[in-house]
Amino acid sequence: xxxxxxxxxxxxxxxxxxxxxxxxxxxxxxxxxxxxxxxxxxxxxxxxxxxxxxxxxxxxxxxxxxxxxxxxxxxxxxxxxxxxxxxxxxxxxxxxxxxxxxxxxxxxxxxxxxxxxxxxxxxxxxxxxxxxxxxxxxxxxxxxxxxxxxxxxxxxxxxxxxxxxxxxxxxxxxxxxxxxxxxxxxxxxxxxxxxxxxxxxxxxxxxxxxxxxxxxxxxxxxxxxxxxxxxxxxxxxxxxxxxxxxxxxxxxxxxxxxxxxxxxxxxxxxxxxxxxxxxxxxxxxxxxxxxxxxxxxxxxxxxxxxxxxxxxxxxxxxxxxxxxxxxxxxxxxxxxxxxxxxxxxxxxxxxx
Amino acid sequence: xxxxxxxxxxxxxxxxxxxxxxxxxxxxxxxxxxxxxxxxxxxxxxxxxxxxxxxxxxxxxxxxxxxxxxxxxxxxxxx
Numbered sequence: 001x002x003x004x005x006x007x008x009x010x011x012x013x014x015x016x017x018x019x020x021x022x023x024x025x026x027x028x029x030x031x032x033x034x035x036x037x038x039x040x041x042x043x044x045x046x047x048x049x050x051x052x053x054x055x056x057x058x059x060x061x062x063x064x065x066x067x068x069x070x071x072x073x074x075x076x077x078x079x080x081x082x083x084x085x086x087x088x089x090x091x092x093x094x095x096x097x098x099x100x101x102x103x104x105x106x107x108x109x110x111x112x113x114x115x116x117x118x119x120x121x122x123x124x125x126x127x128x129x130x131x132x133x134x135x136x137x138x139x140x141x142x143x144x145x146x147x148x149x150x151x152x153x154x155x156x157x158x159x160x161x162x163x164x165x166x167x168x169x170x171x172x173x174x175x176x177x178x179x180x181x182x183x184x185x186x187x188x189x190x191x192x193x194x195x196x197x198x199x200x201x202x203x204x205x206x207x208x209x210x211x212x213x214x215x216x217x218x219x220x221x222x223x224x225x226x227x228x229x230x231x232x233x234x235x236x237x238x239x240x241x242x243x244x245x246x247x248x249x250x251x252x253x254x255x256x257x258x259x260x261x262x263x264x265x266x267x268x269x270x271x272x273x274x275x276x277x278x279x280x281x282x283x284x285x286x287x288x289x290x291x292x293x294x295x296x297x298x299x300x301x302x303x304x305x306x307x308x309x310x311x312x313x314x315x316x317x318x319x320x321x322x323x324x325x326x327x328x329x330x331x332x333x334x335x336x337x338x339x340x341x342x343x344x345x346x347x348x349x350x351x352x
Numbered sequence: 353x354x355x356x357x358x359x360x361x362x363x364x365x366x367x368x369x370x371x372x373x374x375x376x377x378x379x380x381x382x383x384x385x386x387x388x389x390x391x392x393x394x395x396x397x398x399x400x401x402x403x404x405x406x407x408x409x410x411x412x413x414x415x416x417x418x419x420x421x422x423x424x425x426x427x428x429x430x431x
Contacts, residue, residue: 231409233389
């Protein structure tokens with residue numbers, strides 16, 4: 001790897017939003033009571049938030065973005081760029097960032113585009129937006145990361161349905177010559193494209209006669225080809241194989257150690273995967289490893305900012321902090337970041 | 353490396369609610385009560401954490417008994 005860096009950019013604020021509807025996995029009637037209990041014990045996911053019909057991913061990012069701009073006292077005309085990370089855009093076209101540029105009342109001179117990434121997307125987004133701001137040509141930017149994953153998970157698929165929750169987020173970055181360097185290690189492996197996949201609906205297969213046929217794959221797992229499919233064993237293997245070496249390499253190249261870090265904010269995949277990664281990294285102080293998945297499930301691209309504000313806002317708003325962020329999943333795509341933050345705004349969680 | 357018997361004992365202790373006296377090295381691990389794919393993930397996590405060996409989907413497909421798992425772990429540790 002080559003060590004990637006972002007200079008002259010500081011993190012000014014984070015806000016996140018979840019739907020108000022709570023779904024408890026204890027009530028997941030598609031599986032037996034014993035299976036529900038084993039699922040919750042193993043994955044750690046008790047509850048998830050599910051957007052009602054008609055609520056889109058951009059709705060889940062609009063509120064945090066709007067409230068964050070207000071709290072920061074930013075003039076809307078000073079916002080030069082909006083990047084949206086999502087794999088559940090409002091429409092196939094146009095991109096959701098452009099919809100939000102208009103809805104938020106930002107200038108037409110504002111750059112706006114989407115990046116199609118999921119669980120790794122927040123870390124990628126920080127790198128891309130950070131680098132676009134670092135020259136000072138663009139001064140203020142918003143990174144919006146969110147997914148309405150429940151739109152594509154079949155109720156009759158126990159391997160996907162109880163894992164995911166919906167969430168949106170907004171992160172404010174600003175050109176700042178006094179900011180400390182951020183370090184990144186980003187990676188991709190498209191050989192994993194089938195492990196997490198929605199087969200139909202895109203330009204490869206389109207909509208066909210059998211797109212809406214409910215097909216039983218194995219007992220408890222039935223879905224349509226427009227639904228999300230997950231290969232849990234392959235994904236787990238990928239996470240065990242790639243994540244800890246990526247993080248260790250970043251620490252080594254950035255000349256830092258695990259012990260320097262105040263908080264580890266990892267993508268919230270599930271407890272079994274995340275705890276395996278923690279053990280492989282030999283992180284013994286578990287209080288530094290933040291979890292929000294018990295209450296919100298796997299929230300895809302929003303998981304890292306959501307976890308920051310729900311689990312560590314008291315510290316992040318008042319103290320200088322050293323954070324290790326790590327996202328991994330669909331693609332496969334994965335990456336980690338080491339960032340030093342000054343106290344920044346964390347809005348209370350917004351419920352919509 | 354620990355014995356197959358000890359391996360079995362440690363593995364079973366990862367399965368909460370599964371009594372120790374029904375699983376032996378030559379038991380088909382898929383016969384444990386209420387078997388589900390969640391147990392497969394627990395097995396992978398246990399083997400990764402304790403032996404630093406990663407089992408893939410094929411490895412699991414090719415195994416029946418706990419002793420089969422043990423043999424794969426031994427082989428991968430030596431390779």
